[in-house]
Amino acid sequence: MAEKELHHRPEKIPSWKSDFPIEEEQATHVGRREFAKFLGLLSGTLALGNGVIVIKALAFPAKPLEGEHFVCNADEVAVGKMFQFEIEGSKIIPYILIHLEENEWRAFEQKCTHLTCAVRYREDLGKIECPCHHGFFSADTGEVLQGPPPRPLPRLEVVVRDGKVYVREEQQEQTV
Amino acid sequence: MSNFRRSQNEAHPNKTNTLMTAIIVLLILFVGIQIWFLFGALNNALQDNIYFALTTFIGSFLLALASFWLLRYLPDPLKKSQKKGNNQKETNKKE
Numbered sequence: 001m002a003e004k005e006l007h008h009r010p011e012k013i014p015s016w017k018s019d020f021p022i023e024e025e026q027a028t029h030v031g032r033r034e035f036a037k038f039l040g041l042l043s044g045t046l047a048l049g050n051g052v053i054v055i056k057a058l059a060f061p062a063k064p065l066e067g068e069h070f071v072c073n074a075d076e077v078a079v080g081k082m083f084q085f086e087i088e089g090s091k092i093i094p095y096i097l098i099h100l101e102e103n104e105w106r107a108f109e110q111k112c113t114h115l116t117c118a119v120r121y122r123e124d125l126g127k128i129e130c131p132c133h134h135g136f137f138s139a140d141t142g143e144v145l146q147g148p149p150p151r152p153l154p155r156l157e158v159v160v161r162d163g164k165v166y167v168r169e170e171q172q173e174q175t176v
Numbered sequence: 177m178s179n180f181r182r183s184q185n186e187a188h189p190n191k192t193n194t195l196m197t198a199i200i201v202l203l204i205l206f207v208g209i210q211i212w213f214l215f216g217a218l219n220n221a222l223q224d225n226i227y228f229a230l231t232t233f234i235g236s237f238l239l240a241l242a243s244f245w246l247l248r249y250l251p252d253p254l255k256k257s258q259k260k261g262n263n264q265k266e267t268n269k270k271e
Binding site: 035037042044046049051053 | 204206218219230232233239247250251
């Protein structure tokens with residue numbers, strides 16, 4: 001009998017419930033006030049993000065490539081072919097060297113300006129193609145011909161000396 | 177005793193609701209414009225266009241200030257106003 005009585009006695013409220021008297025609905029409910037405050041916080045964060053871009057652009061400007069870099073021997077790349085190479089600086093940046101015609105060489109960064117996919121030279125089209133979203137760049141200037149890329153491919157100047165191919169930062173100012 | 181605030185609230189019971197909706201719509205508009213600015217700034221900073229990044233930052237900062245300022249006009253929580261109402265009624269009864 002005593003056991004039964006014990007069994008039927010209403011359960012005690014756990015001590016943590018009395019310590020934190022917050023109902024579940026109260027804790028999980030997101031009111032319109034909270035939502036509006038969250039939007040205010042988001043607005044502040046976005047402004048901060050925009051500020052970070054300005055600070056980064058002012059404090060850490062992009063460094064131009066210094067000096068000439070050897071790529072390969074000129075006879076290694078046939079006319080209409082492409083050669084991939086990398087230049088190690090503060091970051092390793094991949095480039096492509098294109099042998100357009102006799103004594104016509106071009107070098108561009110290999111990262112597509114849309115979403116940094118690796119671009120490649122299409123000999124049959126005479127254009128540089130980004131296979132991810134079908135963006136096309138001019139093989140002559142690196143300008144965008146078609147597709148989603150927002151900017152032209154960064155370009156390097158090619159110097160052929162004694163049968164060897166070198167690249168360096170472009171000397172003349174780029175036309176926008 | 178009825179006062180101006182109480183009679184206004186009774187005459188326009190949906191006012192709080194409308195105000196809240198207006199504030200949220202404005203905040204979403206501000207945040208939307210800021211996302212647009214941020215996207216543009218990211219793209220243009222990569223092209224060494226610092227002036228665009230600076231202009232969008234100023235715009236975004238002003239919009240953030242406007243958002244914080246709007247939060248001042250959030251209506252009081254319903255529970256509080258109900259209690260206030262009850263208290264008022266009680267005081268009215270006493271009077």
